[in-house]
Amino acid sequence: MDYFKNDLSSIHAGLLNKDFSSKELTEETFKLIKARDKKVAAFLTLDEENALAAAQKADQKGISAENTLAGIPVGIKDNIVTKGLKTTAASKILGNFEPIYNATVVDKLAAAGMINVGKLNLDEFAMGGSTENSAFQKTKNAWDQTKVPGGSSGGSAAAVASGQLLAALGTDTGGSIRQPAAFNGIVGVKPTYGRVSRYGVIAFGSSLDQVGPLTRTVKDNALVLNAISGHDKHDFTSSEREVPDFTAKLDGDIKGMRIGVPKEFMDEGVASDVREAIQQAIATFEKLGATVDEVSLPYSKYGVPVYYIIASSEASSNLQRYDGIRYGFRADDVKNLEDVYVRSRSEGFGDEVKRRIMLGTFSLSAGTYDAYFKKAAQVRTLICRDFDNVFSDYDLILAPTTTSTAFGIGEEINDPIQMYMNDILTIPVNLAGLPGMSLPAGFSKGLPIGMQLIAPQFAEETMYRAGYAFEQATDFHKEVPTIGGEN
Incomplete structure (x- = not known):
């Protein structure tokens, strides 16, 4: 099985035609993982026995022609x-945690017939932009194993980009799906806040987190988002809005579409090779019949400080539950209750998680709340208004996903401010609760460059339509990394 030469639709056709069974496909997938993951270290846990049993059940039930994912x-x-x-959030504090229930998105994928083969690495509690903050291993970029895969969904991106899987789920709090998708040359989508249930997602920033798919193609991404979207009674922030078929308008026709390019996202802080790739992408959209104009998002420059105050404040509240009492890691040789709390957290959390807990707790403290958290919440509203103003005249926003291609492992891990600034182009989307997509738009020195498409709330259809048209007009998605000499 070569996932570089297939997509979800072609695999589905093979299952329907009985060219291979789901069990054979799953066995081949584990062979791919065991051969390729030595280089990228994407997986933390494999679930081979249960996956093969589920595949056998799928074969016995029969693959439905209507269900592309089965x-x-x-x-x-x-x-x-x-x-x-085992579900660890890549943290020592949850090193042996086995949940007693599934997240809603896991149940939805199972209902669609997909076979979960294992759990993928991330920055601890999704806090980071390089997957170097995992307590267990450092994941590598699929294109160059001396480079980071991005984060926090670096394991999910590297697994798909290296041809171990066709699809994976990630989470995006400030760019954690889109940035690793850009660094690995695949498609990653952060849906509208509320489009997908967060029930069963280990919380980081509750007003920002969203689950989304990472895939090799735009259509594959839309198929997976179809399966995981929808209202969930367990999550009161999930929307009751009807879920359309995101694949319905993938016809390549975007004539008359109006696209805005924020000047703030194309300034000198963006590397010249990335800017050039985006300029070429703009020309492609114009050839396809879209109108592309420069627009302004003036408050977006405050996105990073606003995000790190709000997200860290929410994290400090969410991570209070890890106290060494109810579940997870508990320090040994403790003498009293305070010892349990302090030592369990000190030994169980990594440096980046501690840094954000401290920043968030400070921002919420009585003497600093008005100056930090309240002010950040007010500026967040201004950022939302900026997007509203642009979307009153434009269907989509186009921008780079990242300011540069993937940086080297170890280059920025000791400079938190530089690491935080890598999210400058993705964070505003989360603050405004908008859908965003990263897709391949070029290469520089053998490394992928990502383009970001941003749509109004619940307008994922428009985003997919434009992304598909661009993908069909270019060949970037056909390029594959050399992993183990297979390609």
Whole structure:
């Protein structure tokens, strides 16, 4: 099985035609993982026995012609809980945690017939932009194993980009799906806040987190988002809005579409090779019949400080539950209750998580709340208004996903401010609750460059339509990395 030469639709056709069974496909997938993951270290836990049993059941039930995803393997980011399968959030504090229930998105994928083959690495509690903050291993970029895969969904992106899977789930709090998708040359989508249930997702920033798919193509991404979207009674922030078929308008026709390019996202802080790739992408959209104009998002420059105050404040509240009492890691040789709390957290959390807890707790403190958290919330509203103003005249926003291609492992891990600034182009989307997509738009020195498409709330259809048209007009998505000499 060569996932570089197939997509979800072609695999589905093969299952329907009985060219291979779901069990054979799943067995081949594990062979791919065991051969290729030595180089990229994307997986934390494999679930081979249960996956093969589920595949066999899918074969016995029969593959429905209407269900494109049935019998096809998928990977799950390890901050999404899976019943009976270790879920660590890449943290020592949850090193042996086995959940007693599934996240809603896991149940939805199972209902669609997908086969969960294992859990994928991330920055601890999804806090980071390089997957170097995992307590267990450092994941590598699929294109160059001396480079980071991005984060926090670096394991999910590297697994798909290296041809181990066709699809994986990630989470995006400030760019954690789109940035690793850009660094690995694949498609990653952060849906509208509320489009997908967060029930069973280990919380980081509750007003920002969203689950989304990472895939090799735009259509594959739309197929997976179809399966995981929708209202959930367990999550009161999930929308009751009807879910359309995101694949319905993938016809390549975007004539008359109006696209805005924020001047703030194309300034001198963006590397010249990235700017050049985006300029070429703009020309492609114009050839396809779209109108592209420069627009302004003036308050977006405050996105990074606003995000790190709000997200860290929410994290400090969400991570209070890890106290060494109820579940997870508990320090040894403790003398009293305070010892349990302090030592369990000191030994169980990594440096980046501690840094954000401290920043968030400071921002929420009585003497600093008005100056920091309240002010950040007010500026967040101004950022939302900026987007509203642009979307009153434009269907989409186009921008780079990242300011540069993937940086080297170890280059920025000791400079938190530089690491935080890598999210400058993705964070405003989360603050405004908008859908965003990253897709391949070029290469520089052998490394992928990502383009970001941003749509109004619940306008994922428009985003997919434009992304598909661009993908069909270019060949960037056909390029594949050399992993183990297979290509």
